[in-house]
Amino acid sequence: MVPLILDFVACARAAGLRVSTGEVLDCLGQAGRIDPLDESQFFSLLRANMAKSRLEQERFDRIYHLYFHELQREIEDPSVSIAAQTEEIDAQVRAMAPRDPIAGAIADFLGGDPTAYLHLLRQIDGEGDSGRRGPGANLGSLVRRLPVLTALDQARTILADYLAAHRRQIHWEARRQIDRHIRQRLDSARRLLTEPERHAVSAQGIRRKPPENPDRLGERTFSGLSPAEVDQMRQVVARLVRKLKDAVGLRHAARSRGLLDVKKTLRRAARYQGVPLELRHRRRPPRKARLMVLCDLSGSVWSAARFMLNMIYAFQDCFDRVRSFVFVAGLVEVTGLFDHHDIDRAIAKVLTETDLEYGAATDYGLTLRQFRSACMDAVNRKTTVIVIGDGRSNYGNPEEGIVAEIRDRCRRLIWLNPESEAFWYTGDSEMRTYMPLCNEVRPCQNLNQLSDFIRDLVL
Template identity: 30%
Template sequence: MEDRITKFIAALRAEGVRVSVAESQDAWEAITHLGVRDREAFRMSLRATLIKDFDAIPTFEDLFPQYFSLGTPPLMDPQSGLSEEEQQMLQEMLQQMLQDMMEQIKGDLQKLLDWLLNGQTPSQEDLEQLADQAGLNQPNARSPQRAQQYARRMQQMLGWEQMQELLEMLWEQLAEQGMDPDSIEQMKEQVAQNMDRLEDQLSEYAGEKLRDNRVEDAQRHKPVNDLMNRSFGSLSQPEMDQLRDEVRRLAARLRTRAALRQKRGKQGKLDAKTTLRANLRYSGVPFEIHFKQRRLKPKLVVILDVSTSMRPVAEFFLRLIYELQDQVQKTRSFAFVDHLEDVTDDLLTHRIDEAVITVLTRLPAGHYNTDLGGSLRQLEARHLDAVDSRTTVIVLGDGRNNFNDPGVETFGRIGRRARKLIWLNPEYPAQWGTGDSDMPAYAPLCSELYQVRNLAQLTDAIDHILV
């Protein structure tokens, strides 16, 4: 059971669920006190200690029965109800059949016959050998949904269809030899039940093997660190897919850091000036201690350039912000190419994959048609109420306007209304001001500037924004 719980926690982490070492220890302590006899209490103790986010509950509920099913019953011994004479008759008939059909019966078929007629359960070595023959150790064998397919392959390796023919021959020959029909019927029923139970055992083992393969893949995902430092423009489609899988784990780490900062923020920082002023009535003796309370969760307005060159950066930014919504008071999101679109509802009403596609396709990408200045004027004219003194405005773009009016004055007015004005740019600072880049005009008006050429830089920038 200990090994199964460890694998279950590893599977949760592989699916992107945040489970810290401390939470794992809490789970073990809960199990120590409650035990595992009451399955529902066991399930709820794991869920209460390991799951923090509502969105992670479906993942937990999906994985729990896969790791803690009630299990398939053991195989029965069909010979236990036979008399000594009938058992002797069965053994002689089996030996005669094996001699007559030696060329047809292979090694795995012989194993299957022994399991079904003697009630033997396949050993771990037998199961591993079958799994290897069925391809369960191949690199593409990773989806738990394919467990039934691999289980059927394992049955084929054992000679499942041939076994049906052999058993029919056996029942007929036992009847010819004069065995009691009731004994034969009882054996037939028990062997049929054994076949059903063995089929369930093979299916359960295949599912467990596929889940273990997936967890091992997640634990071996070290090359992701290299991809995170590669520029978005240099990534192939498979590498992009690999990084998309990594986003949830990155977001989990960012959420943990933000939660720790929030905890410290609630405690506050000593406000020396206010403390001294408040205690003048006590001749300066600090009876009343005052703390500075920090604004814990930012309120965001996001302006995204989704032109052709910016789309990979915009996609990963959207994915990270989507996963971190619980660390933000409120987010208004706008996307632009040659005009501005409010995409807030798209991100609120769709799952992340659908939301990204919706946002990126709402504004058709073109070449040399980006107009940030015009989009800023649209924001000021239609959505300025979204920006106030508590708002952090984030612009994700390369600052290129295709020689249109950059709208610097409008940008300045938006910045003066906001708490902070932050710019995320994938280009090197040496490229600012070259060609149609207006970044040198925007940069002095920004509170903070970050280069976000790769996922590592983007993650670091968002970490700072959540401070």
């Protein structure tokens, strides 16, 4: 059983699961305690040790099914050996392009070792930043899938040719089995390539609030406001910001209980003839919330953009470590602008002075790639990342791999969508792709929703 599990681990790692040696050892140590012939127990053993979050479980299940079900399928009639012939086909597939890693990987896959193939797939999905720019650059993973698809088709042709050529030498029963065996493997390889990985939804649903007073200001969408109302709205946002500051202050107060501060206590004691009556605690500094806010300023969310900028400004006012970015097609950091100007001027400057092309088509993929290369190392367990946008990426590559990477590194990933929920999954919206990767998704279309968000914001 040990080689089997080790083999499976290699396979899981190739598919991008992080399995540590310690976990493998645990797994092997525990394997003796269960009944390995009971599949449900065996499955639970591997899963409990190797997939340690909801997000990873889906991938684990896929690999498990591939490795233990699709590839280990017994040949029906062991009396007819087809090993020699399948090996020959394997060799031919490998020979169709001797130095090409794709052909090699497919040949390995047909031979029952999916590691190289899974590794290949991961490269296809992961290599978003290939450095290529210009038209078609955002088709990335689609383009890279193509040669693999072609190679799979070629392998199928090789199979058909081989069977036709050896029509006389091989018994029809064996021929049928070879055909089925290889075909099944090619099918699973194809499925892996073309069926996108479905993530288990880990954001706990979408947070909504029942509408309270539909005609009041709070329920009006940002786009349908008169200038007077806009002003009124600004005041409410300002009030919200003060509230947020209070909340931050409260946390300071709650944090003051900690270790005893001997120095201060003794100094106090001098007042009471050396008896330390009054205790002083060491103030634990409140956790410094680090925020990164990415705000979409493209035409589709234009109506909400001003309020979002207001809010970002407020964040930067309240917390020390906020980095703010705006994007359309490409990312621009505006932290400095917000730091040095008052709110109205800052927003005006963002809208006029940054070198953002407001006319360009939104490209979330490009934005995310830029974010990764510029600031990914600043994202850590203390960072909360907030993305404000409608996820409409004009059918470009959504680069959800980068979103997953952000999620892996940050404390919380929150997505605020200023678009009406009814339109989320229509057209070029990538919300369905991004949603399962976020810790929290909220519609943020009107004042009430915005204030709810600020109220619930725990950093």
